[in-house]
Amino acid sequence: MLEIRNLRAFYGNIQALRDVSLNVEEARIVSIVGANGAGKSTLLNSIAGVLTSKGGTISFQGREISRMAQKSIVELGISLVPEGRQLFTHLSVLDNLHLGAYTYHRRKNKKIISDTMEDVFTLFPRLREREFQTAGTLSGGEQQMLSIGRALMARPRLLMLDEPSLGLAPLIVEEILNTIVTLNENGTTMLLVEQNAREALRLSHYAYVLETGRVVHEGTGKALLDDTAIEEAYLGGV
Numbered sequence: 001m002l003e004i005r006n007l008r009a010f011y012g013n014i015q016a017l018r019d020v021s022l023n024v025e026e027a028r029i030v031s032i033v034g035a036n037g038a039g040k041s042t043l044l045n046s047i048a049g050v051l052t053s054k055g056g057t058i059s060f061q062g063r064e065i066s067r068m069a070q071k072s073i074v075e076l077g078i079s080l081v082p083e084g085r086q087l088f089t090h091l092s093v094l095d096n097l098h099l100g101a102y103t104y105h106r107r108k109n110k111k112i113i114s115d116t117m118e119d120v121f122t123l124f125p126r127l128r129e130r131e132f133q134t135a136g137t138l139s140g141g142e143q144q145m146l147s148i149g150r151a152l153m154a155r156p157r158l159l160m161l162d163e164p165s166l167g168l169a170p171l172i173v174e175e176i177l178n179t180i181v182t183l184n185e186n187g188t189t190m191l192l193v194e195q196n197a198r199e200a201l202r203l204s205h206y207a208y209v210l211e212t213g214r215v216v217h218e219g220t221g222k223a224l225l226d227d228t229a230i231e232e233a234y235l236g237g238v
């Protein structure tokens with residue numbers, strides 16, 4: 001579904017990605033793991049069009065998207081749940097969800113918006129209970145649910161999540177990770193950046209390890225979990 005070849009990206013004069021190549025197959029969960037500053041968020045932002053890459057190619061379903069506008073990338077079927085949630089905190093839960101469906105509002109497709117909203121409320125019942133509540137007054141876990149729900153309102157085929165468990169209590173983390181598995185089982189392809197590398201590898205079909213902007217290891221989630229060198233370097237030791 002997604003093919004990246006020799007991707008290079010910079011922040012000013014600092015190179016954040018160095019010839020990164022990877023594939024994401026349809027209906028799979030693929031994780032990107034690595035230390036802080038390895039380039040994981042940069043990779044997701046480059047795919048989403050938030051950051052313009054300086055070399056290499058990004059292809060989604062055979063179509064080159066590395067120079068495409070963010071809106072067009074969303075319309076093709078890619079949504080990003082950003083690190084830190086980045087909600088419109090002064091707006092209600094309902095308004096945030098409607099903003100996630102802006103491409104469908106432009107097409108005046110009210111039925112798709114209504115049906116997708118119902119799917120989101122079924123996935124996250126607490127959002128239904130709080131639909132008129134201001135987003136900034138939600139708990140951290142509820143805000144993460146809203147951030148995921150907002151991304152789902154665009155009806156993505158590829159959902160990218162950047163640190164979805166960051167700052168959340170263990171029970172909420174488990175709920176969010178279970179939601180990722182449920183969405184994947186229902187057909188959504190996932191590209192996941194997650195601080196809890198062990199959990200990310202546990203639920204992933206395939207994974208890549210980034211180090212200083214380069215892919216240094218790759219393999220199935222299970223294979224990387226069972227790799228002693230990966231264990232010691234990225235999972236906190238044996």
